[in-house]
Amino acid sequence: MTSRYLGNKNTKEFHDLQHQTPKCNISEIVERVYFTSEQQAKRAGYDPCDHCLEGSTR
Numbered sequence: 905m906t907s908r909y910l911g912n913k914n915t916k917e918f919h920d921l922q923h924q925t926p927k928c929n930i931s932e933i934v935e936r937v938y939f940t941s942e943q944q945a946k947r948a949g950y951d952p953c954d955h956c957l958e959g960s961t962r
């Protein structure tokens with residue numbers, strides 16, 4: 905099982921680690937939760953990051 909998607913528990917945003925950009929500030933995420941798919945992250949109530957994921961609603 906891979907954990908490609910990283911969620912930030914504080915902001916409720918998640919990132920695609922295979923397309924992360926410096927703007928994602930991945931290293932500054934303290935409260936981390938991992939997902940195996942975008943669908944799983946969305947179902948858990950997380951929003952896709954503008955910088956590394958398509959289809960962001962923000």
Ligand SMILES: [Zn+2]
Pocket residue numbers: 918919920924925927928953954955956957
């Ligand atoms: Zn991101």
